[in-house]
Amino acid sequence: MKNRCPQNHPCPSIRVCPVGAIGQIGFDAPTIDQEKCIHCKKCVKYCPMGAIQVKE
Structure with a gap:
């Protein structure tokens, strides 16, 4: 949910992903592979704004 991400900081969720599925260029909203x-x-x-959601 890009509209919830402030996009002005390094995404803290990137550090906790055990498989490296989250990427971020600059301070843009992160993308998930x-x-x-x-x-x-x-x-x-770990997403402080609740912008990342996982659909089953």
Whole structure:
């Protein structure tokens, strides 16, 4: 949900992703590589604005 991401800081969820599925260029909203994502939801817990959601 890009509209919830302030996009002015390094995304803290990137550091907790165990498979490296989250990327960020500059301070743009992070992107999630669905092919790599294992749906562990660690990124959801660390997103301070609740912008990352995992659909089952």
